Amino acid sequence: MTQVSMTVNGKAVSGDAEGRTLLVQFLRETLNLTGTHVGCDTSQCGACVVHVNGKAVKSCAIFAAEVEGAEVTTIEGMANADGSLSKVQQAFQDHHGLQCGFCTPGMVMSATALLGENPNPSEAEIRAYLEGNICRCTGYHNIVKSIMAAAGQDTSKIAAE
Template sequence: MTKVTMTVNGKAASGEVEGRTLLVSFLRETLGMTGTHVGCDTSQCGACVVHVDGKAVKSCAMLALEAEGAEVATIEGQAAADGTLNTIQAAFQEHHGLQCGFCTPGMVMSAAALLKDNPKPSEAEIRHYLEGNLCRCTGYHNIVKAIMAASGQDVSAIAAE
C-alpha cells in the first residue's frame, strides 16, 4: 500500500492505496464519496467523469496514484456550501435533464468542462462534446437543452420541454 494525497473539492484528502487502485475507487471507497459512478469497464460511459487539475477525465481509467498532488473536483463539490445548485445543476433540474440520475454526475462534470472552454456552444458542439457520456433515460434531448440554457442561450424555441 502507498499513501496518496490530493485535494478533492478544495480539501486535502489522503489514503493508503494499492498500485491498481483506480481514482474512482479511491473516491468512492476510500473517501466514501459515492457521487461519482461506474457504469462500464471500457471507459466509454462517462458516469465517472471528474476534473483533475481542471480537466475532465474518466476516473475509472486513471490510477489513484496518478492523481498524487492533483486538484480533483467531483460532483459533490459543485453546489454552493449551503446546497444551492450551480448554474449547470440548476439548468439540469429546470429542463429535466436527468431521470434515473446515474449518468448525471458525469454529465454535469463534462458540461462544466465544456462550458469552461466554450461558453456558448452550439447544439452540435454540445452533442459532439458528450461523445464520451452515455445516458440511457433522456434520449439526450433535455441534457443538450439544459447545457444550452446553462450557457445563457435562449432555449424556448426548442421542441417541447
C-alpha cells in the first residue's frame, strides 16, 4: 500500500492504494464516488470514463498510482456550481438519452470531452467519437440527438420523439 493524492472534482483527496488498484476502484471504494461504473474487463464499454487533466480516459485502464497529483473529474463533478445539470446532462434528460443509466456517466463524460474538442460535431463525428462507449438500452438514437442538442444544433428534423 502506498498513499496516492489527487484532486477529484476540485477537492484534494488522498488514500491508500496498492499497485494494482485501478483509478475506478479508488474512486468507487476509497472515495465512495460510485457514479463511475464498471461494465467490462477489456476496456471497451466506457462506463468508467472520467477526465484526467481534462482528457477522457477509462478509469478501469489506469492505475490510481499513475494519477498521482492529477486533476480528476467524475460524473459527480459535472453539474453546474449551483447544482443544476450541465448542458450535456440537461440535453440527455430533455432528449431521453438514457434508460437504465448504467452507461450514462461514461456517455456524459465522453460527450463533454467531445464538445470540448469539437464544439459543433456532425452526427457522424459523434457516432465515431462514441466508439468506446457501449449502450445496450437506447439504440444510440437519443444519445446522439442529445449531444447534437447540447452542441446547440436543431434536432427537430430527426425522426420521431
